[in-house]
Amino acid sequence: MTQQTAPIAIRERTVDAFTREFLRELNFGQGVDVERSSVNDRYLALARTVRHYLMTRWIETLRHQWEHQAKSVAYLSAEYLLGRQLDNALLASDLTDIARTSVESLGIDFDELRDAEIEPGLGNGGLGRLAACFVDSLATMNIPAVGYGIRYEYGIFEQTFVDGWQVEKADDWLRLGSPWEFPHPEAAVEVGFGGTTEDHEVDGEKRRRWVPAWNVLGVPYNYMVPGYENGRVNTLRLWSARATHAFDLQIFNSGDYEEAVRAQTFAENISKVLYPEDSTPQGKELRLQQQYFFVACSLRDFLDRVLLRGFDLHNLPERVTFQLNDTHPVIAVPELMRILVDERGWKWDEAWAVTQRVFAYTCHTLLPEALEVWSVELLGRLLPRHLEIIYRINEEFLEVVRTRWPDDELRLRRMSIIAEHPERAVRMAFLATVAGVKVNGVAELHSQLLRDKVLADFAELWPDKFTNVTNGITPRRFLKLANPGLSDLITEAIGDGWVTDLDRLEGLLPLADDAEFRRRFREVKAANKLRLVDMLAHRDGSTIDPDTMLDVMVKRLHEYKRQMLKLLHVISLYEQVTRGRLDIADVTPRTFAFGAKAAPGYRMAKQIIGLINAVGRTINDEPALEGRLRIVFPANYNVTLAECLIPAADLSEQISLAGKEASGTGNMKFMLNGALTIGTDDGANVEIRQLVGDDNFFLFGLDEPAVEKVVAAGYRPTSFYESIPNLRHALDLVARGTFSGGDRSVFEPIVSNLLSEDRFLVLADFQAYVDAQARVDVAYADTEGWTRSAVINVARAGFFSSDRSMRDYLDRIWHARQVATRP
Ligand code: T68
Missing domain, CATH: 3.40.50.2000 (Glycogen Phosphorylase B;)
Incomplete structure (x- = not known):
């Protein structure tokens, strides 16, 4: 690496400078002048202007993170229900007044621009919104963290009523452009699907490997996650699926154009649409593809980053916790085992020792029908090597159970990661519990019921594994932004410290x-x-x-x-x-x-x-x-x-x-x-x-x-x-x-x-x-x-406050530290 140059200077925080930047974006970004610009042109120019102000901080945060290699939190979530970005970015960078004055000086209605934004609805409900609150708090609290997820092309459907009945419309949230994302096609990673497994030899040693039948590219899109007025900008990295060129060409060269296009569509379907099922997952193949897709991309991405620094993966637990937001990303567990054992040639036990210390699992439900299971048939077809690994994890786990409770067949059957009825299937919550350092519920009562009922056998085996972290919400979005009247009244009464220290209320x-x-x-x-x-x-x-x-x-x-x-x-x-x-x-x-x-x-x-x-x-x-x-x-x-x-x-x-x-x-x-x-x-x-x-x-x-x-x-x-x-x-x-x-x-x-x-x-x-x-x-x-x-x-x-939730995760599960962005 050559010596790094300092990122370009933070832009002047004046109305004039803001206006210049805004007009430049309008002229050169949108190719229009003020008079002839549409509301959307203006919104995009405004968003990009604000983005510029955050950019220096983002680059600095990334550089700092790179230099310090502190323990990070990698939040793995299939959903992020972000809500509108402009207001939040303005708030975090303290530019709301400047932006308003600037835009209004040009005779433009500021609120109309804010209302032009289509919110990214990349989640179903509570679980996805929680992930969004958590990344906000992590950034605000100066915690090295990255959120990983899926860049769905269509988010949660738009609901309309026809004669009072719900009718769904596709949520084409990207249709007017998306000023908040940064695609990085050059950093795409490849993910395999299907195929078979086989033995082979490496340096005279027998190893197992997976030969996928097809590959898909994961293109990362980065989103800024600005901390509240603290100069920090964390990253949310969402993956978009593309066809691999190699794959296209192969078919294309064989003269089958239609087949080549079909393959392309197949690949791109993976990140096409958010499944709108909350609480009752349907067990659809595409959903498993989505889960494996984003998890494989994210693990590869994170590991590549630490490996670049010559990092010894045996120390991975000192470097990261992968927090599993429900069971949706749990396939990461066999994926990490596969990477360590098959690709890097580690001994099974060595790999398991590390794997068991880097994952932690958050459960979000109590409904039995909401606990995800994947049929062995489907898993074996889509991810044959992962299924083998899950079997082995299960075998060794059941040995532990047998040692503790000899001759308790019923218990073995109850606790097995593989269910036998109504069909052979992998119980993802059990896999997560076996692999996780910690398992947490999301409120006191819920965590108690997890221990007493849903996961009682596991709690008996490993009482210390179970903990609670009561959910929280970000006061930035849900009080400061949403309720300016009450915010001002509170600030007048007790000062503004509550925004980052909500106990002051x-x-x-x-x-x-x-x-x-x-x-x-x-x-x-x-x-x-x-x-x-x-x-x-x-x-x-x-x-x-x-x-x-x-x-x-x-x-x-x-x-x-x-x-x-x-x-x-x-x-x-x-x-x-x-x-x-x-x-x-x-x-x-x-x-x-x-x-x-x-x-x-x-x-x-x-x-x-x-x-x-x-x-x-x-x-x-x-x-x-x-x-x-x-x-x-x-x-x-x-x-x-x-x-x-x-x-x-x-x-x-x-x-x-x-x-x-x-x-x-x-x-x-x-x-x-x-x-x-x-x-x-x-x-x-x-x-x-x-x-x-x-x-x-x-x-x-x-x-x-x-x-x-x-x-x-x-x-x-x-x-x-x-x-x-x-x-x-x-x-x-x-x-x-x-x-x-x-x-x-x-x-x-x-x-x-x-x-x-x-x-x-x-x-x-x-x-x-x-x-x-x-x-x-x-x-x-x-x-x-x-x-x-x-x-x-x-x-x-x-x-x-979700800041308190984050403190609880840090104390009880992650043991990561806050790191000031600027030393
Ligand atoms: C919610 N779960 C809980 N699930 O219902 C709620 N499920 O009590 C809790 O406050 C919240 O999580 C945060 O912990 C969900 O929102 C889903 O949205 C979901 C999505 C896909 C599949 C299953």
């Missing part, structure tokens, strides 16, 4: 008793509601009344999350008012907001969406409810909408069946923005309630042990239907076709499911929920008391 506690502060807090909430009214009017043409309580349930649609419970409450209110059993004057005016995407193949979830919209049409048209009760269900809930909706909310609905929601992170976002929670004792709700106290949280419903009991005793939903008149009336309305123009068949599957199976105990928790909602009404009527509770919620939210 505790300083707001005394202000909960300050009438003037509460008044201003309400003013902020009211302004946020007006902002939402505006946004919804433009976006969906829907109207909401900002003077009503805003009661919000936004999250993926899943039966365990129980959107139906909230809907039944609304239907019941409607039923009671229209039948004259309840005086509308006694009902607290509320706007019920829903936001939810259903996995395209999840029929019940789509039915529920149809029903929410149908009920919405009916009650929104009911004159008796005018100005009192209203449903809004904006289509295509995403990060951008969340940033507007959450700051406006009064009430946060976190009503999953206890023991099913691993953590939840939406619950934390609402709390941080001063909404009160109505919730079950589930996931991180438990920790929220402990922090705010029972007076500032509306708890209801069965807890997890009670759920177990009810189920064990043989749950009968009809007993609740029969004994609770309001529940019966509400369900009957649906059954009679009230919301489907008299057609009883439309929503019949929902009703019959609730009355026969009701797997998630909606009916069992109905009365408790309604009672809790009555307590909400009483509390809301006391405006000062409600605001006091809201302030306490904000003040206690410090624990839920």
Whole structure:
């Protein structure tokens, strides 16, 4: 290497300099002048201008990282739900005011440019958004880290409603250009698929090797991950699949043009589209291809980097932890073994000793159907060598089990990485648990249930392997950016240190008793509601009344999350008012907001969406409810909408069946923005309630042990239907076709499911929920008391910063250190 030159100087941070740069980008980047530029031209020029300011820091960070070779975190995640980039980049580089002034001096509407950005929706929900929060915190905390993932050409589908039913549209997020990415085709790596395995000899020694049938190229696209005002920019490296030239040519030369094109399409399909299934992976071949593709690229990339420095891979655990975000990247375990044993000629035990110390596994679920398994048939066909390696890992692991528990056949079968029924399949969560240094759940309750139930045998074998790291959210995006009004109020009260040290929000506690502060807090909430009214009017043409309580349930649609419970409450209110059993004057005016995407193949979830919209049409048209009760269900809930909706909310609905929601992170976002929670004792709700106290949280419903009991005793939903008149009336309305123009068949599957199976105990928790909602009404009527509770919620939210999550990962799992970018 020749001596490095210093990166070009940081650009002048003045409006004039910014404007010059912006115009240059417009002229030379977009090839237009200001007068004739489109909104998109201007957005792209603005994005590139901001990017330039971050560039020096990025180069410096990379150089520093290279020089120090400190222990890094490599976060492996199939999903990153990033949200819009421009605002965040402006915030991190403290350029928002300069950029606004500059752009407005040219007569351009700054906010219009911000709104022009299409958010990269490269994730399904909580898991992907968590990854995005974590990389933000890692950068802000000066931790050497890289995020690895997939650059899907199409992200999570765009949801539209046709007659109230969900219809999916492809999310062509790259269509207007993508100013935040840096492709590096020269750094592409090759990944094999299929083929066979064979023995061969190297220097007289017998070795195994994999002869893939075809290869695919992985082209890295780098994204900046700027730390908040700390001069650090980490890297997110997403892989895009291309056909290898060698492969193309081979076929092409044989004269088969169509076949050559087909091969190209095959390769490029790998990173074409994000699978929209959350919680219930479908076991599709392409998905396994995606998983192996990004993991193989990422390992190769990381190892090449350290090897360039003459690094001895035996010391790899001192250099990196590969954090596995759920089981999606777990195929990295046999891949690393293959590299060490087959390619580098290590002894098996030597390789396993290293492998076992570099991976750590985060589990995000409790639903049995969400635990990924890959059939042996498919794995053997696509990755034959990996399957052999998994078998060997399993053999040696079962030996450990046998030694500890001799003659316990049942246990062996229970713990085997290979399941035998209904088909032979690899249990990825078990593989991850066997290979990981640590296994963590994402909230206290979840980690406890992992130890006690889902992975109980493993916890008995290796109690120290199991730990908890409660999820968190980044206060930069979810308070500072999303809620400027509240941010300013907080900063005025306690200074701005909270942005990187969220525990400082505790300083707001005394202000909960300050009438003037509460008044201003309400003013902020009211302004946020007006902002939402505006946004919804433009976006969906829907109207909401900002003077009503805003009661919000936004999250993926899943039966365990129980959107139906909230809907039944609304239907019941409607039923009671229209039948004259309840005086509308006694009902607290509320706007019920829903936001939810259903996995395209999840029929019940789509039915529920149809029903929410149908009920919405009916009650929104009911004159008796005018100005009192209203449903809004904006289509295509995403990060951008969340940033507007959450700051406006009064009430946060976190009503999953206890023991099913691993953590939840939406619950934390609402709390941080001063909404009160109505919730079950589930996931991180438990920790929220402990922090705010029972007076500032509306708890209801069965807890997890009670759920177990009810189920064990043989749950009968009809007993609740029969004994609770309001529940019966509400369900009957649906059954009679009230919301489907008299057609009883439309929503019949929902009703019959609730009355026969009701797997998630909606009916069992109905009365408790309604009672809790009555307590909400009483509390809301006391405006000062409600605001006091809201302030306490904000003040206690410090624990839920993703910075704290990162500290916990560092202390409990990674043992990496913060490294200042500039010495
Ligand atoms: C969520 N999981 C949990 N999965 O449901 C939630 N699954 O409780 C938790 O707060 C969050 O993870 C973060 O820990 C998911 O979001 C998925 O999105 C998913 C995607 C593909 C396959 C399976």
